[in-house]
C-alpha cells in the first residue's frame with residue numbers, strides 16, 4: 178500500500194462558540210496519495226476551504242489528526258508548522274499567492290531562498306519557461322494578469338517540488354483557455370514529477386482533470402468518484418447536482434418543520 182502524502186483522520190473543525198458555533202468539518206477521514214490529483218467539490222458552505230486549510234496546516238482542527246509527508250501537524254509548534262508549510266507544501270491560492278514587491282523570478286525563487294537553498298538563475302528561468310512566462314521574469318504581480326499570477330505560483334511549485342500542492346479555485350477567475358493551461362500544468366506536476374495535487378473547485382470541467390473527485394456536504398464526505406474509473410465532466414456535474422439537491426431538500430424539510 179502506498180504511503181499517503183496527506184492523511185486526515187476524523188478531522189473536525191468548528192468556527193465560533195456557543196449558539197453561534199458552526200461545524201465546518203464533522204469528522205472527515207481522507208487520504209491523498211503520492212502522484213495523485215484530487216478535486217474537492219461540494220455545495221457552498223460544505224467545508225471545502227476548511228478542509229484545504231486544515232490539510233495545509235493553516236487552520237488547526239478541533240479534533241482529529243492531519244499528517245503531511247509523514248509528519249503529524251498537531252505535534253508541531255507554530256515555527257515548525259511554518260517551516261513545514263514553506264518546505265513541503267505549495268499553495269496556489271488567489272488570496273495570498275505572491276509577494277507584491279518581488280518580481281516574478283524572485284517570487285518563484287522565494288521558498289527555496291527562505292529554506293536556505295539558492296536556486297540558480299537557470300533553474301528559475303526554466304520554471305518560468307515551463308509555465309510560458311519566460312518573458313515576464315522581471316514583472317511584479319501587479320503587472321501580470323490573474324492567470325499569469327496563477328502560473329507564477331505553479332512555477333514556484335515546479336521549482337521547489339513540495340510534497341503536495343493545494344490549489345483553491347485555481348481557475349475561478351480565468352477564461353477557458355487560461356484555465357486549460359493552468360489545469361494542464363497541475364496535471365503535469367502529477368504525471369511528470371509524481372507530485373500530489375489537491376484542488377478545490379466548483380467547476381466539473383476542471384474536476385475532470387483530476388484522477389478522483391471527493392464531494393463534501395455539510396462537513397462530511399458524501400461521495401467519491403474515480404479510483405480507476407474515468408472521471409468525466411458529465412459524471413461530476415450529475416453527481417454534484419444530486420448532492421446539492423439532497424442538501425437543499427434537507428434544508429427545505431428542516432425549514433418546513435419550524
Ligand SMILES: Nc1ncnc2c1ncn2[C@@H]1O[C@H](COP(=O)(O)OP(=O)(O)OP(=O)(O)O)[C@@H](O)[C@H]1O
Pocket residue numbers: 192193199200201219220221222223224225226227228
Ligand atoms: N471564519 C468563519 N467564521 C464562522 N464560520 C465560518 C468561517 N469560515 C467558514 N465558516 C462556515 O463554515 C462552513 C464551511 O465553510 P467553508 O468556507 O469551508 O465552505 P466551502 O465549501 O469552501 O464554501 P464556498 O464554496 O462557498 O467557498 C460554512 O457554514 C461557513 O459559513
